[in-house]
Amino acid sequence: MSGPGRSVVPAILLALLVALATGCATIPGGAERTALASLDASGPTPPPASPSPYTICDTSLAPLPSLPRPGHMPGGALQSIQRRGYLRVGVDLNSLLLSYQDPRSGSFQGFEIDLVQRIAKAIFGDVRGRIRYVALTTAQRTTAVGTRTRPGAVDMVVDAVTMTCRRAAARAFSAPYFVARQKLLVPADSAVRGIGDLRGKRICATAGSTSSGIIQPAGARFVPVQTRIDCLVLLQEHRVDAVTSDDAILAGLQAQDPTTKIVPLNAPAAIQPPPGPYGVEIRRDPRHRQLVRFVNAVLERMRTAGTWVRLYDKWLEPSLGPGHQPQPTYGSLG
Amino acid sequence: MTLLESPSATRAKRPAPTGTRLPILSTTPGRFRALSIVLIVAALTFGLVSWAAAYSRRAATRAAAHQSELLLVQAEQLYVSLADADATAATTFVTGGVEPASRRARYLSELKAATERLTTLSAEVGDSPSAERAVRTLAEDIPVYSGLIDAARANDLQGLPLGVGYLRQASMVMRTQLLAAARKLYEVEATRLGDDYRSGTWPVSLWVPVAAGILTLALFLGGQWYLLRRTNRIFNVPLVVGSVAILLVLVWSALAIGLQQSDLADAARTGSDGVQVLSAARILALRDQGDESLALVSRGSGSDYLTDFNVVAARLGGANGDGGLIGADRIIADRSNTGGGVDSLARAFSFYLATHAAVVRLQDAGLFVCADRYAVQTVARAPGCPPSSDSETEVAAAAALDARLDDGIDASQARFRAASARAIAALDGLALGIPLLAIAAAVAGLIGFQRRIDEYR
Numbered sequence: 014m015s016g017p018g019r020s021v022v023p024a025i026l027l028a029l030l031v032a033l034a035t036g037c038a039t040i041p042g043g044a045e046r047t048a049l050a051s052l053d054a055s056g057p058t059p060p061p062a063s064p065s066p067y068t069i070c071d072t073s074l075a076p077l078p079s080l081p082r083p084g085h086m087p088g089g090a091l092q093s094i095q096r097r098g099y100l101r102v103g104v105d106l107n108s109l110l111l112s113y114q115d116p117r118s119g120s121f122q123g124f125e126i127d128l129v130q131r132i133a134k135a136i137f138g139d140v141r142g143r144i145r146y147v148a149l150t151t152a153q154r155t156t157a158v159g160t161r162t163r164p165g166a167v168d169m170v171v172d173a174v175t176m177t178c179r180r181a182a183a184r185a186f187s188a189p190y191f192v193a194r195q196k197l198l199v200p201a202d203s204a205v206r207g208i209g210d211l212r213g214k215r216i217c218a219t220a221g222s223t224s225s226g227i228i229q230p231a232g233a234r235f236v237p238v239q240t241r242i243d244c245l246v247l248l249q250e251h252r253v254d255a256v257t258s259d260d261a262i263l264a265g266l267q268a269q270d271p272t273t274k275i276v277p278l279n280a281p282a283a284i285q286p287p288p289g290p291y292g293v294e295i296r297r298d299p300r301h302r303q304l305v306r307f308v309n310a311v312l313e314r315m316r317t318a319g320t321w322v323r324l325y326d327k328w329l330e331p332s333l334g335p336g337h338q339p340q341p342t343y344g345s346l347g
Numbered sequence: 348m349t350l351l352e353s354p355s356a357t358r359a360k361r362p363a364p365t366g367t368r369l370p371i372l373s374t375t376p377g378r379f380r381a382l383s384i385v386l387i388v389a390a391l392t393f394g395l396v397s398w399a400a401a402y403s404r405r406a407a408t409r410a411a412a413h414q415s416e417l418l419l420v421q422a423e424q425l426y427v428s429l430a431d432a433d434a435t436a437a438t439t440f441v442t443g444g445v446e447p448a449s450r451r452a453r454y455l456s457e458l459k460a461a462t463e464r465l466t467t468l469s470a471e472v473g474d475s476p477s478a479e480r481a482v483r484t485l486a487e488d489i490p491v492y493s494g495l496i497d498a499a500r501a502n503d504l505q506g507l508p509l510g511v512g513y514l515r516q517a518s519m520v521m522r523t524q525l526l527a528a529a530r531k532l533y534e535v536e537a538t539r540l541g542d543d544y545r546s547g548t549w550p551v552s553l554w555v556p557v558a559a560g561i562l563t564l565a566l567f568l569g570g571q572w573y574l575l576r577r578t579n580r581i582f583n584v585p586l587v588v589g590s591v592a593i594l595l596v597l598v599w600s601a602l603a604i605g606l607q608q609s610d611l612a613d614a615a616r617t618g619s620d621g622v623q624v625l626s627a628a629r630i631l632a633l634r635d636q637g638d639e640s641l642a643l644v645s646r647g648s649g650s651d652y653l654t655d656f657n658v659v660a661a662r663l664g665g666a667n668g669d670g671g672l673i674g675a676d677r678i679i680a681d682r683s684n685t686g687g688g689v690d691s692l693a694r695a696f697s698f699y700l701a702t703h704a705a706v707v708r709l710q711d712a713g714l715f716v717c718a719d720r721y722a723v724q725t726v727a728r729a730p731g732c733p734p735s736s737d738s739e740t741e742v743a744a745a746a747a748l749d750a751r752l753d754d755g756i757d758a759s760q761a762r763f764r765a766a767s768a769r770a771i772a773a774l775d776g777l778a779l780g781i782p783l784l785a786i787a788a789a790v791a792g793l794i795g796f797q798r799r800i801d802e803y804r
Binding site: 051101105106107108109113114115116117119142145146147148149153239240242243245246249250265266269270 | 440498502503506507508509511512513515516627628631644645646647648650651662663671672710711712713714715716719731
């Protein structure tokens with residue numbers, strides 16, 4: 014019997030070898046782990062809350078005594094812009110009433126857009142094709158106009174930038190073109206008459222914005238978002254009780270939802286934020302000094318011609334009530 | 348004294364011939380009887396062990412082929428449907444103006460498909476609490492998601508930026524709630540398939556029958572050797588037949604189980620591994636498409652989405668389609684020598700990245716309307732836009748990539764089906780063959796000794 018037994022040993026061995034070889038290779042889960050690990054991509058995360066206190070520095074350079082004729086810019090940055098043929102402007106394209114791009118027509122609209130068009134018209138004599146809007150991200154905003162040593166991607170930023178001293182140390186500002194006041198947006202039937210009524214309630218604001226600084230001192234809960242419009246979504250979904258921001262921004266939100274209203278902050282004097290003047294941001298270097306003075310001259314002309322009030326009434330008056338052009342302070346840039 | 352010498356007393360004085368106290372072993376026929384019983388028990392035990400091994404492997408292989416893998420595919424398709432709905436919804440907003448009917452239809456049909464798959468899966472989640480939670484999350488949040496999309500749509504139709512706010516919110520619900528829950532379900536099904544693979548290739552169910560077979564064969568050969576010494580007959584025909592039967596069971600089951608293991612390994616290595624990797628790739632590609640659309644509609648404040656795009660693209664295909672999941676798929680394709688599909692996949696991915704880079708350049712330059720146009724509508728030049736550097740829109744490139752991935756998934760699925768069917772077929776006949784042969788061996792063990800025992804009467 015040992016004869017036949019011996020002859021099948023190789024067959025069994027073969028079977029065992031096959032099984033062993035494949036057995037080692039079958040360790041399952043390799044692909045599953047690769048696949049699952051790849052799907053772990055975490056998306057944009059809610060931003061951290063980091064408000065910062067600020068002081069205002071709203072002094073700007075004196076305007077040019079008279080505006081040069083369009084198409085005849087004297088020199089420096091102004092002449093470069095004229096030679097290039099278009100003005101590069103950093104904006105936010107999601108703020109209805111201030112600056113907004115209609116997704117269908119692609120046209121740009123708002124108080125700030127009209128202001129930019131006045132500046133472009135003063136440089137070139139016409140507007141069509143003379144402006145290139147660059148929507149800025151929060152990260153790009155701080156260096157968009159360039160630093161003392163490095164040129165920027167745009168000639169100016171018109172993006173509801175509050176003229177804080179910290180910003181003014183690194184960039185030049187025009188005279189203020191609007192003075193914002195921080196307010197609250199609440200449901201139209203809300204009894205809230207100030208931030209004092211929101212103790213323990215949830216208030217939405219953009220992460221890292223100056224407006225968010227008041228929320229916690231007022232005893233309310235801060236709900237940070239990435240972009241302003243997200244606050245209105247949260248308010249409509251009743252996931253926050255109020256939104257706080259500058260009145261010009263809130264006006265843009267209120268215009269999209271007639272069931273909301275804007276109420277003043279009415280905060281205790283100790284935490285009431287100062288009015289926030291908006292200035293046109295320009296690079297702070299000798300070649301751009303004339304551009305700052307040029308923009309200030311355009312603003313002065315808008316005052317005397319009544320253009321500012323016309324634009325304000327067109328865009329912001331319906332939500333914010335009557336307003337007037339802010340008084341400039343001229344001097345050196347500190 | 349003869350009266351005193353009772354037979355029992357006489358036997359008691361005599362020493363046991365074999366030195367053991369078991370009475371059955373005191374005589375040659377008794378020892379034959381005992382050996383016969385040992386052989387019968389061994390043959391039947393061996394038969395039972397190899398039958399159980401073959402049965403458990405067949406059951407596990409069938410579960411993998413006919414249940415787990417199908418459920419895994421269902422879970423993957425649920426995931427894909429949700430990701431597709433999200434990417435489609437976001438892309439609809441990029442076009443602005445009139446909503447293309449086809450895109451709305453695709454969004455609705457993907458959401459419907461997701462709901463249907465959820466129904467199938469929820470009946471099968473078994474007793475896994477985390478899977479139950481995932482099913483509940485999906486059932487609750489799909490309506491929330493579609494509500495947010497509808498709010499986004501209503502606001503967008505009026506030209507309000509609020510529409511984009513709702514779209515972002517919807518996408519967040521999709522990514523943090525729905526896709527996370529779909530991933531959980533996928534994980535449960537992947538684990539289930541992994542368990543089936545493990546029990547289908549459990550080494551014990553190969554080694555124990557082989558060891559039992561060798562032992563039983565040794566006993567049969569030993570039995571014949573013992574008979575040879577006792578009876579001087581060279582061959583005991585029934586025992587030879589029994590030995591051959593045992594040998595047959597041993598070789599057959601070892602070969603069949605070995606083949607089944609090799610085929611099941613093939614099903615995993617060239618089939619379901621590819622399905623899993625490519626499905627994950629498809630989900631990531633859809634996420635990229637959603638990211639791009641959300642970045643476009645965010646009009647410059649979408650840098651987070653662009654960052655996410657890059658992270659996801661790196662996981663999807665590395666820098667130019669040679670890394671990430673596409674790289675992993677190349678390794679899997681090399682196992683079955685089907686690298687051609689991966690090449691066209693890598694090309695589609697590189698082309699997609701090129702179209703994306705062009706659209707991002709336009710966004711960086713502030714030319715959003717041009718970016719929208721070249722991303723989703725047409726690459727035909729528009730006034731005020733620089734000419735497009737690509738031959739197709741980004742959406743078309745994404746669709747081509749998706750189609751390549753879908754092809755790859757189908758091919759892997761076909762390889763899985765073929766290999767798992769071979770694995771099941773390898774075990775065909777064993778369920779009947781093993782018991783028959785084992786019983787035959789046991790009967791041979793009985794007859795072989797019975798004849799010799801009969802000679803002692």
